Amino acid sequence: AQSVTQPDIHITVSEGASLELRCNYSYGATPYLFWYVQSPGQGLQLLLKYFSGDTLVQGIKGFEAEFKRSQSSFNLRKPSVHWSDAAEYFCAVGPNAGNNRKLIWGLGTSLGVNP
């Protein structure tokens, strides 16, 4: 079965601390992997994606993620968190070929940032 697991429902970090949000997936084919961020009442903004090539990908707002095929993981990291990073973070997986690129989503991780 295809699925995405984000083990941490909620994480709180102090401003300036480093951050790692976990994502594990189960997918039959080679996946296309994404991290999106959602602020309250808003839509989803793409942070970064992995399709192929270098397994460490850089995104917007200082985020990066590393694809580890052996662990079926795609964890999101940021070296120094800012208060404005408080939001809901979603990991998603989709096919890297074909017409319908529908995404399968994790339940999200809510990030709180202490001043």
Next chain:
Amino acid sequence: DTGVSQDPRHKITKRGQNVTFRCDPISEHNRLYWYRQTLGQGPEFLTYFQNEAQLEKSRLLSDRFSAERPKGSFSTLEIQRTEQGDSAMYLCASSWGGEPQHFGDGTRLSIL
């Protein structure tokens, strides 16, 4: 690039009423997706259009739900005889080919 636009942002209606939502994708995008998101959950796929053709519908999309994309531009999602369980955020996304999907801000539906 004006982004994906959804209207209305909020809709409150009584149970049993019909509602219609509109999505205007990014103009050159040929693919359009509808997702539904309930509180504390990730989005769930509802349906997908390539140009004007609706190519896939989720089992979540009961016969009370219908979506259209006339002329391959904007799309509408209609829910007939709304039920309490339809309360959710309805998200629209568009993309060009296999590129990442761009999302609108969603329509939040509340059923009284």
